[in-house]
Amino acid sequence: MASAKEIADKAERDDIxxxxxxxxxxxxxxxxxALGPLxxxxxxxxxxxxNYGDVKWQFSTDAWVSVLLExxxxxxxxxxxxxxxxIFWRSVSLSAMTTVLTLIxxxxxxxxxxxxxxxxxxxxxxxxxxxxxxxLLIRTFAMQEVLRNDGLINWVLQALGIxxxxxxxxxTNFAVLAGMVYVFLPLMVLPLYASMEKIDxxxxxxxxxxxATRLQVLRRIIVPLVTPGIVAGSILVFIxxxxxxxxxxxxxxxxxxxIGNLIELQFGQGRNWPLGAALSIALMAIVMIALLxxxxxxxxxxxxxx
Amino acid sequence: xxxxxxxxRQTGFASMAMLCFFLLYLxxxxxxxxxxxxxxxxxxxxxxxxxxxxxxxxNSLVIESSxxxxxxxxxxxxxxxxxxxxxxxATTRTKPYRGLTFxxxxxxxxxxxxxxxxxxxxxxxxxxIKIWxxxxxxxxxxxxxxxxxxPFAYLPIRARLESMDLSxxxxxxxxxxxxxxxxxxxxxxxLWPGILAGLMLAFVVSLDDVVxxxxxxxxxxxxxxxxxxxxxxxxxxxxxxxxxxxxxxLSIGIVTAFFFISRKRT
Numbered sequence: 380m381a382s383a384k385e386i387a388d389k390a391e392r393d394d395i396x397x398x399x400x401x402x403x404x405x406x407x408x409x410x411x412x413a414l415g416p417l418x419x420x421x422x423x424x425x426x427x428x429x430n431y432g433d434v435k436w437q438f439s440t441d442a443w444v445s446v447l448l449e450x451x452x453x454x455x456x457x458x459x460x461x462x463x464x465x466i467f468w469r470s471v472s473l474s475a476m477t478t479v480l481t482l483i484x485x486x487x488x489x490x491x492x493x494x495x496x497x498x499x500x501x502x503x504x505x506x507x508x509x510x511x512x513x514x515l516l517i518r519t520f521a522m523q524e525v526l527r528n529d530g531l532i533n534w535v536l537q538a539l540g541i542x543x544x545x546x547x548x549x550x551t552n553f554a555v556l557a558g559m560v561y562v563f564l565p566l567m568v569l570p571l572y573a574s575m576e577k578i579d580x581x582x583x584x585x586x587x588x589x590x591a592t593r594l595q596v597l598r599r600i601i602v603p604l605v606t607p608g609i610v611a612g613s614i615l616v617f618i619x620x621x622x623x624x625x626x627x628x629x630x631x632x633x634x635x636x637x638i639g640n641l642i643e644l645q646f647g648q649g650r651n652w653p654l655g656a657a658l659s660i661a662l663m664a665i666v667m668i669a670l671l672x673x674x675x676x677x678x679x680x681x682x683x684x685x
Numbered sequence: 686x687x688x689x690x691x692x693x694r695q696t697g698f699a700s701m702a703m704l705c706f707f708l709l710y711l712x713x714x715x716x717x718x719x720x721x722x723x724x725x726x727x728x729x730x731x732x733x734x735x736x737x738x739x740x741x742x743x744n745s746l747v748i749e750s751s752x753x754x755x756x757x758x759x760x761x762x763x764x765x766x767x768x769x770x771x772x773x774x775a776t777t778r779t780k781p782y783r784g785l786t787f788x789x790x791x792x793x794x795x796x797x798x799x800x801x802x803x804x805x806x807x808x809x810x811x812x813x814i815k816i817w818x819x820x821x822x823x824x825x826x827x828x829x830x831x832x833x834x835x836p837f838a839y840l841p842i843r844a845r846l847e848s849m850d851l852s853x854x855x856x857x858x859x860x861x862x863x864x865x866x867x868x869x870x871x872x873x874x875x876l877w878p879g880i881l882a883g884l885m886l887a888f889v890v891s892l893d894d895v896v897x898x899x900x901x902x903x904x905x906x907x908x909x910x911x912x913x914x915x916x917x918x919x920x921x922x923x924x925x926x927x928x929x930x931x932x933x934x935l936s937i938g939i940v941t942a943f944f945f946i947s948r949k950r951t
Contacts, residue, residue, distance in 0.1 A: 394779070395782050395783075397775075398775040398776070398779065398782070399775070399784070400775075401771045401772065401774055401775035402771065402772040402775040402776060402788050402792075404767075404768035404771060404772075405768040405769055405771065405772035405792055405835050405839070406772070406788065406791055406792070408764070408765075408768055408828070408831050408832050408835055409791060409792060409794060409795060409832050409835055410791075411828060411832070412807065412828045412829045412831065412832035412833075413794055413795045413798070413803055413806075413832045413833065414791065414794055415810070416803070416806035416807050416809065416810040417798065417802070417803070417806050419806065419809060419810055420802070420805065420806045420809060423809055433812070484701070484704075484705045484708075485705070487695070487697070487698035487699075487701035487702050487705070488701065488702040488705040488706070490695060490698050490702075491698055491699055491701075491702035492702070494693040494694075501944075505940075505944055506706060506709075507709075508940060508944075509936075509937055509940055510709050510710070510713065512889055512936055512939070512940045513713070513933055513936050513937075514892070514893045514910060514929075514932055514933075514936060515893060515895065516893075516895050516910050516913055516914060516917075517716070517913075517929045517932060517933060518712070518713070520716065520913070520917055520921075520925065520929060521712035521713050521715065521716040521929075522712050523917070524712060524715045524716050524719060524926075525711065525712045525715055529729075530715075531711070531712075531715050561708070561709075561712065564705070564709065580692055580693060583692045583693070584692045587690070587692055593694075593695060593696055597695055601695075618799070619799070621799065622799025622800060622801050622802065624800065624801045624804075624896050625895050625896060625914070628914075629914075629917055638801075639799070639801040642801055642802075642805055643801070643805075646805060646808060646900075652809070655805060656805070656809070659801070659802040659805050659806070660802075662799055662801070662802060663798055663799065663802050666797070666798070666799055667797070670797060
């Protein structure tokens with residue numbers, strides 16, 4: 380006769396099996412149209428480019444070499460690929476600046492919302508989420524309306540007599556930066572708010588009792604308390620900025636490319652699919668490192684509180 | 686009497702926040718205002734007119750791509766929500782078992798990879814399948830959209846499941862309800878707001894997608910966002926503003942509905 384333990388074990392095994400069955404459709408869909416194709420990208424990055432796009436099934440590490448290096452046509456020597464490097468540098472620096480600027484704008488905004496009376500916070504948050512759920516392309520296009528030669532900023536500048544002719548704002552790094560800050564700001568405000576909402580203001584009061592100034596309270600009490608929110612917001616802004624495609628394409632045109640646009644070019648006129656695949660994997664690796672950093676950071680801060 | 690000392694106040698934060706809200710809405714407001722401009726070029730305001738809304742309405746490309754967008758979003762959102770609900774039931778309210786974290790990471794994987802990378806990956810795979818099978822219908826777009834909608838549907842449903850009171854289900858079981866009866870009459874009604882939230886998120890996310898659609902679509906399969914991207918590249922007339930305004934109104938409508946549903950929940 381089966382013992383009680385055996386019956387319990389069997390029930391548990393059955394339970395786990397039914398749980399696998401239940402999750403099978405979701406896993407299958409994600410595998411077919413997200414994870415599986417990614418594995419194929421890894422394979423493609425080690426193949427030879429075909430003559431008219433696509434690939435030849437011939438092993439080659441050329442794509443990975445040309446991510447960072449370029450081969451001289453005449454003497455076959457390798458040197459740093461300056462075109463790629465300048466695009467990498469632009470992507471990383473614009474993403475970093477986007478993160479800092481969204482933090483500068485987002486921090487006071489999230490603090491403002493978190494210090495409203497409880498029944499009014501919802502409505503302020505709602506005002507942040509509306510642009511967040513508005514189509515990204517439409518928000519980017521809206522930014523174009525502001526930056527165009529005959530757009531809002533130039534109209535104001537000319538009406539005030541500051542300039543006689545329009546200032547070129549579109550298709551510059553500034554335009555891409557302004558667009559990304561605009562588009563990703565809600566991603567900074569929301570996690571910041573989530574951690575500010577939990578601030579215990581008795582600590583702040585204690586600070587003032589000990590003759591701290593407002594700035595000292597901000598630096599020594601509030602900022603340390605909301606560090607997890609700052610980290611979460613920064614990651615949430617930095618990662619999509621790095622992979623941004625629509626915003627640099629619309630506001631940066633052909634002159635202010637980022638990694639996303641460089642990848643696309645390899646599947647268009649450049650027609651070097653393996654290079655495009657290698658660039659994609661490289662971008663993904665950077666993102667994974669940033670995520671890993673975030674995960675390590677959050678688990679550490681959780682540990683110190685527990 | 687002097688004002689009470691407010692410990693929460695920080696100098697300049699309120700004005701910075703107001704500036705922030707102003708800057709968030711200024712571009713959108715500009716876009717909407719110009720949609721009503723009675724002028725060929727965007728530059729000069731010539732008076733109020735609905736002509737660009739008429740133009741968009743009579744543009745068969747706009748209507749076709751809008752219908753296609755809704756078709757894809759509706760099917761993808763429903764498929765994603767059903768599979769995400771099942772997956773959420775399978776990954777909550779259990780003691781940790783082998784593969785639980787694996788499943789969690791697997792389902793959320795589309796959120797962790799930059800969209801352009803997924804788009805390129807799908808281009809590589811689907812272009813080959815298109816040649817092999819000869820089929821180039823909407824199926825590819827629907828599958829791709831369903832995949833990136835799964836995590837958006839999964840997260841609110843899972844959150845709802847985890848905050849649910851287990852005692853009601855235990856009570857049902859005590860009263861000899863079968864597993865299915867318990868699910869149908871106890872769990873599902875309680876889970877409903879989460880499912881609705883997941884469905885709406887998935888729908889909006891699918892409707893908004895540009896990058897993946899741009900790489901996966903075959904000729905003549907523009908959705909509204911990819912159609913607009915093409916137009917913006919070619920230089921714009923206020924027709925794009927008119928289309929954006931309608932799209933904007935729709936998004937705000939959905940988000941507002943979402944806001945009130947989630948508010949009722951708490």
